Each structure stands twice: as structure tokens, then as C-alpha cells.
Amino acid sequence: MATRAETEHESCSGIPIVDLLPFESGSAREVTECANRLFNAFKTVGFAYVKNHGVPQDQVDEAFRWLALLTPETLQSRKFFDLPDHVKNKVPHPPEGWYHRGYSGVGLEKATQMVFDPQDIAEKRKVPDCKESYEIGSEESKRMPNIWLPEDDIPGFRAFFNRFYKTCYGVEVKILRAIALGMGLEETYFVRCHSIHNNQLRLLHYPPVKDALLRSGKIESIGAHSDFGTLTLLFQDSVGGLEVEDAENRGNFRPAVPIPGTMVVNIGDLLMRWSNDELKSTLHRVRTPPRIDDDDSDGDDSSEERMTLTRYSIPYFICADDNTMxxxxxGCSGPNRPKKYAPVNCNEYVDFRMNALYS
Incomplete structure (x- = not known):
């Protein structure tokens, strides 16, 4: 049962909260009800807050502690985004956009929505995304091997995130099973073509920027876009900034405020295509909120020097296996419901979308 705070959050964001615990330990009726709630959230909004998802909170907390320290420490204690640029740049993102591994500095990637013409991409890149990231995949991937820093630079980092990656896969399996049941498919329908090998764990840092530049549109944290895999699991810090397009008022975005103990789950473009648009892949963006200092108590928020807060997030992008068609x-098409999309190879589609981000 949702708490009062959860109900208020749901009302503010329009994003349903789904408890996954009954899916694992409930009666047959409760399993079906849980699957239907999740399916309906993805059908109407494309997003859901999921609680009792199966990733222990202490593991989530540890993941964020690997990103950066909240207080100054010795050099030996530095975490990933605290490392000097010359250390992070030992593992640069390859020049090929599709090879999504390693470190990307601020401004390297530009999130766009269905923009593929080189001139249009160049125009979009005039408004940079102010974020840096590090991409991790399956250790067993032969197509995209991971690019790790030497162990001496950040001891324990590789071992922890390999464990975290596998923990997220366990949640992925549960959610894919629930979606299949909610759609009236065999429970393992999606799981059979979603091994662990084609997913991606992303560590994200949004450094402070001038809030006036963000509000004026001269820079972005990350612009409006949809994800293009099957699903995304997102862990947020407490800062906030994620916004989701209002399903009933296109062009307007509502805050998806962090709810302790939950992850945000959203549908990607591939699953929307797969379902013939029955499930929604919804536009979303990040607008990091401004810092409120003690001397701002007069309520004046017009300062040209006001900076945004530092934000961290960890999305886990889920994609079908390499050559899945x-x-x-x-059940998603018929005489009165024609297919909207031609069949597409999973890797070819994702590579096409990825290459546009790094053009």
C-alpha cells in the first residue's frame, strides 16, 4: 500500500508507483495484479516508480559513493568523477558512437531526438549537454569489451560495478516477465532474447553550471529525448532534475522527483516499436535545480551567478540480444490495427541511434 508521501509524489509527477514484491512472493492473483499495474503504467505514461525491486539499498548507496565524495578526502580516497581529467582520459569513449564504453567528458555526447542529418546534428550541438559519463557493459561482451582504468587508479571499482551490473540484470528479468504477463504473452517471452550481454550501465555526473544559462537554453543538462533500447532502470540521487513529458499535455514536462527506496523504470523505443505503440516511450530530460544559499533567503532567484546543484545518476539500459529482430x-496488430513499423534488427537500430549522439 502506498504511503501518503508516495501518493503525493505520484500526484505531482503523474507517474504510478508499483510495488514489485507481490510479483515475487504473492498469490497467483497478486502476481497478475502486479503485472497488470506495471503494464498499465507503461501503457499510459511509459514510466513507473518501482519499489521492492530487489537491489538492496546499501548496494545502491555504495554505487553512488563510488561516483564522488561529498566531502574532501585524501587523493587515495578519490572516487571516479573526483579523479583528475588526465586519469579519466586514460579510458576515453571510442570515436565510434556505437561502441558505448569508457569515459566521455563534458560536451562530448549530445542527446537528440530523432535527429540524424549531419547539419542538423551540428546545429543541435551548439547547445551542449553539460554532463560527463562512464559506460560499463557485460564482461562477457566480445563486440564491446569494457574499458577499465588500471586497478591502482581506483581499487575495487571494477569488481563492485561488475556485481552491481549483475544485480540489475536480476531486476530486469523480473520486470520483463511482468510486462509479458501484463500483455498476455508467455512469461518468458522477452527474457529469452534478453541475456545480460547487450545491456549498459552508465555513471553520470552533472557538474554545477550557471542556472541563468540553463534557463535561457544556452546550455542543457540533457535535452528532451527518449531512450532507444527495451527498458531503462534509473537510480537517482536526492537532488532531482529529471522531468517527464506530460502524457496529456505534450510539450510540458513534470518533475519525476526522487522517491527513496524506488527506481524509475521507463520504456524505450525498441519496446514501443515491438508493441506497435501499445507501450509508450516517453520524452524526458534533466534540468538540474539551482543551489539555494543562505544569503538567498530574500527569495531573489534572478542572480546571474547562481549555480546549479551537482547531480549524479545511474541508469541501466536494457537491450535485446544482438541479432534479435x-x-x-x-496480439498487437490486426485488421483494424495495422503494423506501424517495419521489422528492424536490434543492433542495427541501436548503432544507428548511438552514432548520432557522438557525431
Whole structure:
């Protein structure tokens, strides 16, 4: 049962809160009800807050502690985004956009929505995304091997995030099973073509920027976009800034405020195509909130020097296996509901979208 705070959050964001615990330990009726709640959230909004998801909170907390320290420490204690640039740049993101591994400095990647013409991409890149990131995949991937820093630079980092990656895969399996049941498919329908090998764990840092530049549109934290895999699991820090397009008022965005103990889960473009648009891949963006200092108590928020807060997040992007053909799912088309999309190879589609981000 949702708490009062959760109900208020749901009302503010329009994003349903789904408890996954009954799916694992409930009766047959409770399993079905849970699957239907999750399916309906993805059908109407494309997003859900999921609680009792299966990633222990202490593991989530540790993951964020690996990103940066909240207080100054010795050099030996530095975490990933605290490392000097010359250390992070030992593991640069490869020049090929599709090879999504390693470190990307501020401004290297530009999130766009269905923009593929080189001139249009160049125009979009005039408004940079002010974030830096590090990408991790399966250790067993032969197509995209991971690019790790030497162990001496950040001891224990590689071992922890390999464990965290596998923990997230366990949640992925549960959610894919629930979606399949909610759609009336065999429970393992999606799991069979989602091994652990084609997913991506991303560590993100949004450094402070001038709030006036962000509000004027001269820079962005990350612009409006949809994800293009199957699903995304997102862990947020307490800062906030994620905004999701209002399903009933296109062009307007509502805050998806952090709810302790939950992850945010959203549908990607591939699953929207797969379901013939029955499930929604919804636009979202990040607008990091401004810092409120003690001397701002007069309520004046017009300062040109006001900076945004530092924000961290950890998305886990889920994608079908390499050569999966994404074609309309059973029951999602018919005489009065024609297929909207031609079949597409999973890797070819994702590579096409990824290359646009790093053009």
C-alpha cells in the first residue's frame, strides 16, 4: 500500500508507483495484479516508480559513493568523477558512437531526438549537454569489451560495478516477465532474447553550471529525448532534475522527483516499436535545480551567478540480444490495427541511434 508521501509524489509527477514484491512472493492473483499495474503504467505514461525491486539499498548507496565524495578526502580516497581529467582520459569513449564504453567528458555526447542529418546534428550541438559519463557493459561482451582504468587508479571499482551490473540484470528479468504477463504473452517471452550481454550501465555526473544559462537554453543538462533500447532502470540521487513529458499535455514536462527506496523504470523505443505503440516511450530530460544559499533567503532567484546543484545518476539500459529482430508482438496488430513499423534488427537500430549522439 502506498504511503501518503508516495501518493503525493505520484500526484505531482503523474507517474504510478508499483510495488514489485507481490510479483515475487504473492498469490497467483497478486502476481497478475502486479503485472497488470506495471503494464498499465507503461501503457499510459511509459514510466513507473518501482519499489521492492530487489537491489538492496546499501548496494545502491555504495554505487553512488563510488561516483564522488561529498566531502574532501585524501587523493587515495578519490572516487571516479573526483579523479583528475588526465586519469579519466586514460579510458576515453571510442570515436565510434556505437561502441558505448569508457569515459566521455563534458560536451562530448549530445542527446537528440530523432535527429540524424549531419547539419542538423551540428546545429543541435551548439547547445551542449553539460554532463560527463562512464559506460560499463557485460564482461562477457566480445563486440564491446569494457574499458577499465588500471586497478591502482581506483581499487575495487571494477569488481563492485561488475556485481552491481549483475544485480540489475536480476531486476530486469523480473520486470520483463511482468510486462509479458501484463500483455498476455508467455512469461518468458522477452527474457529469452534478453541475456545480460547487450545491456549498459552508465555513471553520470552533472557538474554545477550557471542556472541563468540553463534557463535561457544556452546550455542543457540533457535535452528532451527518449531512450532507444527495451527498458531503462534509473537510480537517482536526492537532488532531482529529471522531468517527464506530460502524457496529456505534450510539450510540458513534470518533475519525476526522487522517491527513496524506488527506481524509475521507463520504456524505450525498441519496446514501443515491438508493441506497435501499445507501450509508450516517453520524452524526458534533466534540468538540474539551482543551489539555494543562505544569503538567498530574500527569495531573489534572478542572480546571474547562481549555480546549479551537482547531480549524479545511474541508469541501466536494457537491450535485446544482438541479432534479435524487432517485429510486431502477437496480439498487437490486426485488421483494424495495422503494423506501424517495419521489422528492424536490434543492433542495427541501436548503432544507428548511438552514432548520432557522438557525431
Amino acid at each position: 524487432i517485429d510486431c508482438l502477437p
